[in-house]
Amino acid sequence: MNAVGDRAAPLAGRTALVTGGSRGIGLGISRLFAELGANVLIVSRREPSLTEAVRTITEAGVDPGAVAYRVGRADSEEDADASVALAVERFGSLDILVNNAATNPYFGPLTGIGRSQADKTLGVNLWGPLRWIQAAWEQYLRDHGGAVLNISSTSGTAVDPGLGWYGTGKAGLIHLTRQLAMELAPGVRVNAISPGLIKTDMSRALWENGEEELAATMPLARLGTPRDIAEAAAFLCSGAAAWVTGQTLTVDGGYLVRPSS
Numbered sequence: 001m002n003a004v005g006d007r008a009a010p011l012a013g014r015t016a017l018v019t020g021g022s023r024g025i026g027l028g029i030s031r032l033f034a035e036l037g038a039n040v041l042i043v044s045r046r047e048p049s050l051t052e053a054v055r056t057i058t059e060a061g062v063d064p065g066a067v068a069y070r071v072g073r074a075d076s077e078e079d080a081d082a083s084v085a086l087a088v089e090r091f092g093s094l095d096i097l098v099n100n101a102a103t104n105p106y107f108g109p110l111t112g113i114g115r116s117q118a119d120k121t122l123g124v125n126l127w128g129p130l131r132w133i134q135a136a137w138e139q140y141l142r143d144h145g146g147a148v149l150n151i152s153s154t155s156g157t158a159v160d161p162g163l164g165w166y167g168t169g170k171a172g173l174i175h176l177t178r179q180l181a182m183e184l185a186p187g188v189r190v191n192a193i194s195p196g197l198i199k200t201d202m203s204r205a206l207w208e209n210g211e212e213e214l215a216a217t218m219p220l221a222r223l224g225t226p227r228d229i230a231e232a233a234a235f236l237c238s239g240a241a242a243w244v245t246g247q248t249l250t251v252d253g254g255y256l257v258r259p260s261s
């Protein structure tokens with residue numbers, strides 16, 4: 001395969017591990033990666049949503065042997081080590097790690113957040129991605145190379161009311177991406193995506209009572225879908241992005257470039 005790979009199946013023969021891959025953006029990424037030829041290991045906390053995700057992906061025509069799941073938590077060191085080991089054991093490699101799982105237990109001003117909510121948020125959203133990268137590096141990436149993708153947020157760049165601590169963690173993830181791109185080069189590329197508002201369970205409170213009004217504020221006139229993020233993820237994790245590292249690609253329908261009123 002050349003640097004770009006087969007354009008019809010640019011992830012053929014690669015193995016991807018997607019945290020939080022059972023729903024929303026993670027499911028969109030898992031499904032598209034599988035459609036593009038990758039083996040995919042999906043990790044999240046709840047088995048019912050994992051089995052449903054595997055059913056959805058295989059019903060789309062993907063070889064059932066190319067999709068597996070494991071129950072695990074994004075902030076668990078043991079789950080990071082064991083999930084990476086399972087991917088390598090099951091598929092023979094771990095070429096792509098997508099750190100997608102995140103949590104947001106607190107909505108409100110920074111002056112009101114308590115220690116346990118603050119620790120929980122950063123434990124899952126910032127320490128978690130680093131710990132999974134450490135596991136993947138130790139067990140596979142250091143010797144074989146590959147690609148890491150961290151899912152950040154426009155809240156890591158913009159100032160969004162109520163999302164200050166979540167956004168602080170997501171800003172940290174953008175810096176973590178740059179730092180690790182330097183530390184893990186030349187074998188491993190590390191990039192991030194900052195999604196804008198995507199219609200998923202996590203963001204439901206923001207869009208379910210007023211989607212049309214929100215869409216009208218977006219330059220591209222609609223909310224995002226998991227597929228919008230998955231397409232960008234496929235590019236960053238494929239050979240087409242062989243000379244791209246340390247970058248955060250904003251995929252937000254123009255949210256960050258809308259006119260200020």
Ligand SMILES: NC(=O)c1ccc[n+]([C@@H]2O[C@H](COP(=O)([O-])OP(=O)(O)OC[C@H]3O[C@@H](n4cnc5c(N)ncnc54)[C@H](OP(=O)(O)O)[C@@H]3O)[C@@H](O)[C@H]2O)c1
Pocket residue numbers: 019020021022023024025026043044045046047049050072073074075099100101102103124151152153154194195196197198199200201202203
């Ligand atoms: N939706 C948006 O508008 C938006 C915007 C910007 C950035 N993002 C980012 O995009 C990513 C995905 O968000 P989403 O909207 O797709 O969320 P979602 O629809 O709520 O899905 C979250 C996924 O992560 C899993 N998960 C949650 N907590 C976990 C944990 N501690 N350990 C392991 N798995 C966990 C969930 O499955 P289980 O419940 O089975 O664990 C589920 O598969 C996150 O990093 C989020 O910050 C989202």
